Amino acid sequence: MKLSLRSPRPTRTAVAIASVATGMALTVPSLALAAHSGQSVPAPPANPTSASQIQNIDQVKTAIKGYYGDTVSSTVIAPGTDPQAANPTYIHTFDPDGAYAHEVEAIAAKAGKTLATHHKRTADKAILFDVDDTTLNTYSYEIFSNFVYNPATNANFVMAADPQVFPAVPGMVGLEKKAEAHGYDVYFLTGRPLAQAGATVANLRAAGYDVNPEHLFTKDATAKSEPWLASCIVPDPANPGQTKFGCSTIQYKSMTREHIESLGVDIVANFGDQFSDLKGGFADSTYKIPNPMYYLP
Numbered sequence: 001m002k003l004s005l006r007s008p009r010p011t012r013t014a015v016a017i018a019s020v021a022t023g024m025a026l027t028v029p030s031l032a033l034a035a036h037s038g039q040s041v042p043a044p045p046a047n048p049t050s051a052s053q054i055q056n057i058d059q060v061k062t063a064i065k066g067y068y069g070d071t072v073s074s075t076v077i078a079p080g081t082d083p084q085a086a087n088p089t090y091i092h093t094f095d096p097d098g099a100y101a102h103e104v105e106a107i108a109a110k111a112g113k114t115l116a117t118h119h120k121r122t123a124d125k126a127i128l129f130d131v132d133d134t135t136l137n138t139y140s141y142e143i144f145s146n147f148v149y150n151p152a153t154n155a156n157f158v159m160a161a162d163p164q165v166f167p168a169v170p171g172m173v174g175l176e177k178k179a180e181a182h183g184y185d186v187y188f189l190t191g192r193p194l195a196q197a198g199a200t201v202a203n204l205r206a207a208g209y210d211v212n213p214e215h216l217f218t219k220d221a222t223a224k225s226e227p228w229l230a231s232c233i234v235p236d237p238a239n240p241g242q243t244k245f246g247c248s249t250i251q252y253k254s255m256t257r258e259h260i261e262s263l264g265v266d267i268v269a270n271f272g273d274q275f276s277d278l279k280g281g282f283a284d285s286t287y288k289i290p291n292p293m294y295y296l297p
């Protein structure tokens with residue numbers, strides 16, 4: 001159980017039709033990238049020379065809402081807002097029969113079949129899930145925040161640990177159960193900080209997942225509880241004499257998978273909504289979960 005202070009979520013581009021390219025273009029040809037992600041919309045260039053190279057942000061937001069099947073709850077008030085207000089702020093949620101739900105259900109179903117039929121039965125085989133938008137859906141927060149991440153308001157949603165606020169990603173609870181039935185152990189690896197570990201376990205369980213808290217890894221920005229991340233602690237040039245967590249998300253996650261595998265576990269499949277969840281090895285296969293809402297390098 002590695003639960004600790006995550007550094008603030010990395011800078012992210014707010015609306016991410018474009019996102020697929022930014023972090024990958026350095027190493028992956030765009031065609032391969034498109035095939036891997038299922039993403040066929042070309043990303044805009046990092047340094048456009050014309051507005052015509054950029055998607056219109058309002059049209060992108062409208063498309064995202066259409067993809068998820070935007071629905072406003074009439075009963076669930078946004079965490080951190082005033083429930084006594086004359087007009088309370090209700091959360092938005094996705095349509096369980098919408099395009100997003102159908103797409104992720106199909107990915108989960110295919111993964112479940114592969115895990116059940118194509119992997120030799122071995123001891124210590126495992127699957128690994130990211131949390132946000134891989135196992136718990138955060139559409140409610142993205143709409144609440146208008147796609148602009150704020151650690152304080154996000155923490156209000158996370159600490160609510162309420163599956164009405166962050167419900168299971170469609171198909172993923174069933175995938176977990178199927179994997180468990182076929183002998184896989186289940187790990188969770190998130191960039192959420194240690195302070196949110198308990199709430200994360202509670203939300204996952206309430207959403208229907210089986211969770212062994214010892215198999216949930218949150219980010220210890222001090223690396224004290226996660227000694228395999230010690231090399232991530234580096235001098236902070238902005239604060240002489242102090243240190244900071246200097247590893248990228250790809251490094252943090254791949255080093256943690258390396259640690260898990262060093263314990264004799266074989267991570268057969270790694271599920272994430274960000275390419276930074278999936279790069280860096282230490283998994284036999286990777287599954288990209290759709291997320292057009294944000295991009296984390």
Ligand SMILES: [Mg+2]
Pocket residue numbers: 130131132133134272273274
């Ligand atoms: Mg995620």
